[in-house]
Amino acid sequence: MMVGYLEKIGRSVLSFFENFGAVMMLIYETICQLKHPPNIKHIIVQMSHLGVDSLPIVTLTILFTGMVITLQTAHEFIKYGAQSTVGGIVAISMARELAPVLTGVVAAGRVGAAITAEISTMKVTEQIDALKVMATNPVGYLVVPRLIACMITLPLLVVFADVIGTFGGYLVATFYSGINSVTYMQSINNFMVVHDVTGGVIKSVFFGAIIAIIGCYQGLNARNGAVGVGKATTGSVVSSIIIIFILNCFLSLILYR
Amino acid sequence: MIKLVNVHMEFKKEKILKNINLEVKKGEVLAIIGASGSGKSTLLRLMIGLLRPTSGQIWVAGTEISKLREDQLDKIRLQMGMVFQYSALFDSMSVGDNVAFGLREHTKLSESEINKKVQEKLKLVDLEGYEHRLPNELSGGMKKRISLARAIAFEPDIVLYDEPSAGLDPIMTAKIDSLIVSLQKVLGVTSVVVTHHMESAFAIADRIAMIHEGEITQIGNVEDIKNSSNPVVQDFINGSKGMTKEVHR
Ligand SMILES: Nc1ncnc2c1ncn2[C@@H]1O[C@H](COP(=O)(O)OP(=O)(O)OP(=O)(O)O)[C@@H](O)[C@H]1O
Ligand SMILES: [Mg+2]
Numbered sequence: 001m002m003v004g005y006l007e008k009i010g011r012s013v014l015s016f017f018e019n020f021g022a023v024m025m026l027i028y029e030t031i032c033q034l035k036h037p038p039n040i041k042h043i044i045v046q047m048s049h050l051g052v053d054s055l056p057i058v059t060l061t062i063l064f065t066g067m068v069i070t071l072q073t074a075h076e077f078i079k080y081g082a083q084s085t086v087g088g089i090v091a092i093s094m095a096r097e098l099a100p101v102l103t104g105v106v107a108a109g110r111v112g113a114a115i116t117a118e119i120s121t122m123k124v125t126e127q128i129d130a131l132k133v134m135a136t137n138p139v140g141y142l143v144v145p146r147l148i149a150c151m152i153t154l155p156l157l158v159v160f161a162d163v164i165g166t167f168g169g170y171l172v173a174t175f176y177s178g179i180n181s182v183t184y185m186q187s188i189n190n191f192m193v194v195h196d197v198t199g200g201v202i203k204s205v206f207f208g209a210i211i212a213i214i215g216c217y218q219g220l221n222a223r224n225g226a227v228g229v230g231k232a233t234t235g236s237v238v239s240s241i242i243i244i245f246i247l248n249c250f251l252s253l254i255l256y257r
Numbered sequence: 258m259i260k261l262v263n264v265h266m267e268f269k270k271e272k273i274l275k276n277i278n279l280e281v282k283k284g285e286v287l288a289i290i291g292a293s294g295s296g297k298s299t300l301l302r303l304m305i306g307l308l309r310p311t312s313g314q315i316w317v318a319g320t321e322i323s324k325l326r327e328d329q330l331d332k333i334r335l336q337m338g339m340v341f342q343y344s345a346l347f348d349s350m351s352v353g354d355n356v357a358f359g360l361r362e363h364t365k366l367s368e369s370e371i372n373k374k375v376q377e378k379l380k381l382v383d384l385e386g387y388e389h390r391l392p393n394e395l396s397g398g399m400k401k402r403i404s405l406a407r408a409i410a411f412e413p414d415i416v417l418y419d420e421p422s423a424g425l426d427p428i429m430t431a432k433i434d435s436l437i438v439s440l441q442k443v444l445g446v447t448s449v450v451v452t453h454h455m456e457s458a459f460a461i462a463d464r465i466a467m468i469h470e471g472e473i474t475q476i477g478n479v480e481d482i483k484n485s486s487n488p489v490v491q492d493f494i495n496g497s498k499g500m501t502k503e504v505h506r
Contacts, residue, residue, distance in 0.1 A: 118349070126345035129307050133339045134359045134411070135331040 026139070026217050030147060033140035038148060042141075046149035054110045054157060058103050062161040065098055066090065066168025074177035086177075087184035088191025090169035091162075095196040096256060099161035101248050104207035107154060108240035112215040115146055116236035119219025120229045128220065138220065147212040154208030155201045162197060199255040206251065207244050214240045258283040258415060258447045259304055264313030266299055273299055275471040277313070286441050286448045288458040290493060291468035297451040298342055300468070301417045304449065305337055306330045317415070335363060338408035342419040342451075344400040346392040352379075352403050353388030359411035378406040381436055383429070398425045405433065409440065416440065418450040422457055430454060434461050455494055459483070467493060 074086050119142055122128050131138045166188065173179040218236035222228040259281040266274040273296045281287045289297050302308040303315055306322050315323045317333050325333070346355050356375045360366055366374075379385050382402035392400055401424060408416055418437065422430040434457050440446040452458050458465055459479050466476040469489050475482065485491060 122347075125348070126341050126343060127347055129302075130339075130341060130345040130347065132307060132327075132330075133305055133334060133337070134362065135334040136358075136362050137327060137331065 022221070023213065023217050026143070026220070027213060029139045030143050030213070033137060033144050036140055038144050039141075042145035043148050043152075046145050047153050049114070050107070050111050050149055050153040051157070053114065054103075054107050055160075057106050057110060058157055058161055059164055061102050061106050062094075062099060062165045063168040065102060066094060066165035067172045069093065069098070069165075070169035070172040071176065074173055074179060078177065078179075083177075083179045084183055084187050085191065086173055086179055087166075087169070087187030090173075091166045091188045091192050092196050094165035094169070095162050095192070095200045097200070097248070097252065099158050099165055100200040100203040100207060101244065103154065103157050103161050103204060104211070104244045104248075105241050107150075107157065107207070108211050108244065109237050111150065112211040112240045113233050113237050115212065115215030116219040116222075116233045117229060119216055120222030120232040123220060123222045124225050124228055143212070143216045143220075146216060147209060150208035150212035151205050152208075154204040154211070158201055158204040159197070162200070195255075202255065203248060203251045206247060210243050210247065211240050214243065258318060259449070260314075260316040261300075261303070262314040262316070264303065264315060265311045266296070266303065266308065267311045273471055274303075274310075274468075277473060279466060279473060279476070281447060281449055282463075283447055284441065284445045285463040286437060286450060286461050288462035288465045289449065289451045289468060290453070290455070290458055290465060292493070295468045296471055297468060298419055301339065301419055301449065301451060305334060305339055305417060335411070336414045338411060338413040338416045340401070340405045340408045340416070340418045340421050342423070344392075344397075344404040346400055346403055346407070348392045350392075351388060352384070352390050352392065352395070355392065355403060356388070356407045356410050358407065363411070374410060375406075378410050379403075381409075382406045383432065398429065401425065402429075402433070405436075409446075412444065413446070415447045415449075418448065418452075420451055420453060422452065422454055430457060431460075437461050469493075 070086065070090050073089050074083065077083060077086055077089075119128075122131075122142075128138050131141055170181065170184055173184045174181045215236050218232040218239075222232040224231075259279075261277050261279045264274060264277040264279075265272065266277075277300070279300075289300065291297050299308065303310055303323075304317065306315075306325065310323050313323070314321050318336060320333055322330060322333055346352075347358065350358070353372075353375050354361075356378055357371050360371045360374060364371075375388060376385065379388060382405055384399060384402055384406070387395070387399070387403075392403070395403065401421065405418070405421055408418075416437075421437070422433050425433065437448055437450060438461050441448060450458070450461065459482075462479060464476060464478050465482045467474045467482070467490050475485055475487050475490050477485075482490060483494070485494075
């Protein structure tokens with residue numbers, strides 16, 4: 001009983017390191033493939049997929065998050081007569097944490113899943129083998145454009161999310177909590193600095209890379225037909241989200257010391 | 258052109274191929290026959306470096322490929338084409354883009370030249386006018402023929418066919434058979450054809466190799482195989498006929 005339990009732990013630790021090593025190998029291979037000029041057309045196609053896929057859901061998520069955050073802060077802060085800080089607090093928490101993390105999570109669910117589903121289907125139907133047979137490196141052909149596209153598109157989405165989130169806050173602050181709209185804007189002006197935004201944007205570059213690499217890794221290693229595709233896809237979303245949360249903590253420590 | 262020396266292949270400790278020694282000569286058509294699950298597809302995948310043997314050497318056009326890096330393998334693969342058993346068409350691309358894939362990736366031909374070649378290859382497999390269709394709008398046999406068109410679009414020296422005529426009607430089968438032979442006669446293409454159709458094997462092959470229980474039971478020209486004294490080979494050739502008689506009785 002005890003031994004069986006230990007065995008289980010041992011096995012999952014082993015498989016963690018195995019996967020970790022394999023992902024590192026994939027990153028290395030991807031970097032090696034960068035020596036061939038990447039296909040601009042593929043990158044643009046991927047970017048438009050990415051943007052179009054996630055824009056509506058990012059908008060919804062962030063708009064409502066901005067609204068509730070403002071609702072709660074305004075409620076408490078007005079009690080202490082600190083309504084002039086609400087705009088700043090909302091905008092800064094959006095820019096530093098909420099926008100990058102939520103956009104990352106949403107993109108992992110939307111884009112990461114799509115990447116894994118597509119590539120794992122190609123894997124189990126031998127299309128990856130067909131690429132190899134035609135002397136085309138699957139990493140160069142599939143991973144590189146997706147990686148670059150994610151690393152460009154996610155920051156763009158985050159900047160957009162910053163605006164939407166702060167706007168959501170503005171709506172609640174002015175129409176519900178009774179904060180003067182000038183006060184709200186002034187507050188953002190007073191408290192926020194450029195680094196609040198750039199820090200979040202830098203984070204999102206990493207998150208984009210994680211979504212693409214994990215998505216491709218899970219896809220390229222899918223097995224066992226349709227079942228394998230489903231398994232790879234959930235695996236991709238879950239592990240990207242976990243890594244995004246953990247990495248976010250470290251990045252915050254480094255970026256906002 | 259292709260030579261396998263003492264090749265062993267295991268999947269998870271299960272021996273699929275045992276001590277295979279086989280040579281495919283330049284310009285010949287070699288047919289590979291054998292029961293389902295006997296390792297024919299595995300053999301083809303070894304020849305093009307999609308699988309690495311557990312032990313042994315695989316020579317293609319004078320290079321030992323079993324331990325090459327992927328980028329070195331790609332140079333060899335530029336001379337090779339493969340028709341997959343389940344077609345393996347890129348389902349996000351149109352038929353035309355599938356056939357044009359190798360040309361777009363590896364040549365500097367203009368779009369109009371590529372288009373001309375695509376038309377030409379589609380005509381060879383009797384599917385002109387299908388270039389704008391998507392693979393999932395085609396029947397299984399049509400996909401197979403597109404896969405063939407894609408494999409030969411780059412005009413490779415070596416083509417590996419994994420059951421090119423599975424799922425095709427007799428007329429189309431004959432047509433594909435004559436295409437394989439004409440590629441050999443006109444362009445000097447070396448071909449390895451895995452097939453279940455004994456008729457096809459006899460019609461197109463210079464030599465036939467039979468795989469049984471992971472080993473090459475017999476290899477020889479059509480006459481050798483037809484007159485084989487090996488009961489396994491005879492059973493395989495006559496099996497289908499015997500079965501049909503049983504059923505019709
Ligand atoms: N990737 C793999 N992992 C584990 N076993 C495999 C793998 N590929 C093939 N096998 C096993 O190897 C054996 C030979 O498979 P292969 O596909 O080469 O057969 P085949 O002769 O092409 O059969 P068919 O005529 O049905 O296509 C089978 O028993 C199969 O289970
Ligand atoms: Mg097979």
